[in-house]
Amino acid sequence: MQVLEKYSRSTDQLINPNKCSIYFGQACEENVKAQAKSILQFTAETFETRYLGLPTPKGRMSKGKFQSQGKLTKRVLQIKNHMAQGGKEVFIKAVAQSLSTYVMGVYKLPLGLCDDLTKIIRDFWWGSEKGKRKMDWVAWEIMLKPKIKGGMGFKDMRIFNQALLVRQAWRLLQNPVNLFVPRYYVLDITQMATFIDTVFSGNASSTWHAIEYGLELLKKGVIWRIGNGTDVRIWRDPWIPRNDYYKTISPKRRCRLKWVSELLNNDGSWNTNLPQIYFQPMDISEIMKIKTSRRNDVDFVAWGPDEKGILSLKERICVRYGTPRNRDGQGSNKQQTR
Incomplete structure (x- = not known):
């Protein structure tokens, strides 16, 4: 109350x-x-079956609870085949792939529904004659690539759904003390790493399933920025800024060090002797590039692929596709400042 x-x-x-x-x-x-x-x-x-245009999260979220497929089919039938290829491209990017953006940002859509939406868009692009689909001259996987790589820049609906759901998990990381977060999660999320390592139960609600789905992609691009190093685990957390992999490559072996703070001197600078003992040269070179805090600032989580640590939809999709994260190849080595 x-x-x-x-x-x-x-x-x-x-x-x-x-x-x-x-x-x-x-x-x-x-x-x-x-x-x-x-x-x-x-x-x-x-509960009503729908609220604010979204299906009520009650029971299993099957394809029948979503209206995206029917809306898209209706729009496509209204246009039919009276468009040139240029007009079809604009319609697909501006209308067909945008109809489900709202619901995709809230729920994890069934994979079958994502495939059905892709099939409708693919059939519309290649066209049909007398009820029969025309020849697909290029594989759809190629059409999903950017134009600079020989594609058309269309979206993969599965990847697009996951990229939109990353925002929910990101908000929990940035604002853990939230009115709508359960109390037992607030206590854990303040440790940040606990939430990143969370394993959700199989009978979780559709809302938590959506957060879990976005968290899978978030883990591939999130990185710790080092302050005093007291909250970052050396061998488990992503904290070494480089283009492809943020965790340590060196094996742990018998090293008893656990926290990054144990690698720092009292003034916040790196203890150059310890990395030489426990890390391989490829890790040492990247660790020495990290600028630590001399003011005992706390560690915080940022988005690794972006130089400023800001999460964007474009970067999320690039990480999901596995494309290079930095245009110049050096962006991930620049530390974000607070």
Whole structure:
């Protein structure tokens, strides 16, 4: 009730219990249900199938709960084959691939639905005659490449969905004390590394499945920026800035050092003797390039492929495709400043 009252005061909107619904899981006991409804003064236990244009996250998120395929098919049928290839390219990039952006940024779409959307776009591009699809002269994998690499720059719907969901996981990293984050996660996320290493259960909600899906891609590009080194694990966390791999390449062997702070002197500078003992030359050269903090600043997480550590959709897609992360090949070695 305190959360609802705080929401009402901040938005100047009163909540009408008669128009509100509450949903309980199958494992919830009847006495708990009755107590929750009594406190919140809610009576209805059924949700509408859709809310704000999104399917209600109840049960398994199957293809039937999404309307993206029907909307796209309707748009394509309205245009039919009365467009030149240039017009089709504009329609695909501006309309066909943008219809599902809103829902893709919230839920992990079933892979079958992503493939169906791709099939509709592919058939529209190559056209059809008398109900039969025309010849595909170029493999669709090539069409997904940028124009500079011989493609058309179309989006892979699976990769696009995952790239959009990265934003949710990124927000939890940047703002761990969030109103909508469970309390037991707030305590762990303040350690940052705990959230990055989180393993979600198989029966998690569709919302957490979406965050988990985005987190898989986020792990490939996130990097720790070194301050005092007390929160960064040497052998487990990504903290060495380079183009292809942010973790240590050197084997741990019998090294007892655990935290990056143990590699620093009291004034925050690198203890040059320790890296020479425990790391290989390829790691030593990159570690010595890292500018540490002399003011005992805390470590923080940044987006490695960008020089300023800022997360962008273009960089997310590049990381997912496995393309080079820096245009000049040196961007990842430049430390972000605070």
